[in-house]
Amino acid sequence: MTDLLLLFTQQTINGIYLGCLYVLVALGLTLIYGVMNQINFAHADFVTVGAFAAFFVATRWATKWLGLPDTTGYLLSIVAALGAGALLGLVVNAAVFAPLRNRGDELRPLIATIGVSVLLENGQLALFGPIPFQFDSPFAQHTIRLGRIFFSQQSVLVVIVAALAIGGLYAFMKFTFLGKALRAVSQDRETAGLMGINENFLIALTIVIASALAGMAGALLGPVIVLTPFAGASVIVKAFAIVIIGGFGNMEGTIIAGILVGIIEAFTVQYLGSGVIDLVVFVLLLVMLVVRPTGLIAERREENV
């Protein structure tokens, strides 16, 4: 009995760690959908760019050039990936999304996100080649032991960073004028404009926040995934499933769904084997689509963000 409880606790902890990684990726998707009613197919590549930025900062610049310790280098690389994601979001919005959006048609910006995705993947392929990079986190080797439960320092770090990001985002949405304006834009864009809110500025801000989160997720995912120019694709499908399960555009739903999928994945690995993870997640997605197509938090489905 105690063994079973122990196993249950251990897998729940593993699941929360995984779920936090997914949430960081999925939040950006849901934010952009909530505010702009648009799906960003390039989101996965923002994750990849973040992972590569983190890789070079952690394994080259910070440690080899500046001579910082591994751990500081990795922490610094998380911040760098956040910045790289934000910067990329800013540039892509200004160069591609904003000019298309102002022409007032919805399909072209959507297709453009696919174009940006192709551009980023092949750009990185040209720069870094197809061979996977070895990106080790110095925190992954240290295990923390609590009684008979084990977890790595890396998983603690991931949970802390995710909690900070979610908490920060929540406080921003709830307590600042700009955050409230973002919610107003997501609820009624035209009326928000009539309040003197510049929707283009807020859309740019949304993309920057979403991309920054994606970049940061890249730094945390880098040591877990196979780091190639196409790395983001391995998590984005699951992130899409999470966003749908949580209710497209619903932040709270996305967070709950992300953690839930993480936990389900951990238990699937324990009892069914890692080969069927995607099967289980997508069966869950299909069941959700049939039973509750509006997402987990159905009664609040109209609240985006």
Place this chain on the structure above:
Amino acid sequence: MGALLAVEGLELAYGDVAACRDISFEVAAGEIVTLIGANGAGKSTTLRGVAGAMRPRRGRILFRGEDVTRMRSHERLLAGIALVPEGRRVFPFLSVRENLEMGGFRHRGDKAKVNALIERMMDTFPRLRERAGQRAGTLSGGEQQMLALSRALMSEPVLLCLDEPSLGLAPIIVQEIFRSIVAINRAGTSVLLVEQNARYALETAHRGYVMQTGTIIAHDTCAALKQDERVKEAYLGRK
């Protein structure tokens, strides 16, 4: 300088279909002007054009002598034009207080001013104070209209545009809303009022323009319009 708002030869279209054409009218400082007319006459469209929610296909809009035709809605708000949209359009998932804050978005750098304005709105409509923390979507129609009106006033507009403020409300609430509109006007804000209920509109406003199938067919002082046979027959009903 001339009029506060001067609309010249305005044409607005949804896609290829013109909803109103060759619209010209003026609002002088301190005035309440109403656009009346049947459903689908183009009143709301005209008002949306003035507030910048729609871009005109032709014509000019001058506000305080400045050409605002090309300005987007958030820029027009900064210029001093606020709109209470048709159907109220409160932000349903923001609280009443947050809705008011959004109305005062232009003052976001000055928290004390926003709070003072919110206090003033809540003094005018105590119901809003009772429901300050509640989601706006859960309010009754009348409360939402009070909120939409207060929200527009939060920006301290020079010209307040109101689109069908009586729509779907009980007569007693409508009276309260129209009393507030008069009070707002006495306090120095000019008002452009679109209203299907011509009786209320002509009682409240100083001058009126009559719209029919997308154009203005008559304009005069409200006192004169009330005596106009066409207006009487079409909008006021015979006594």
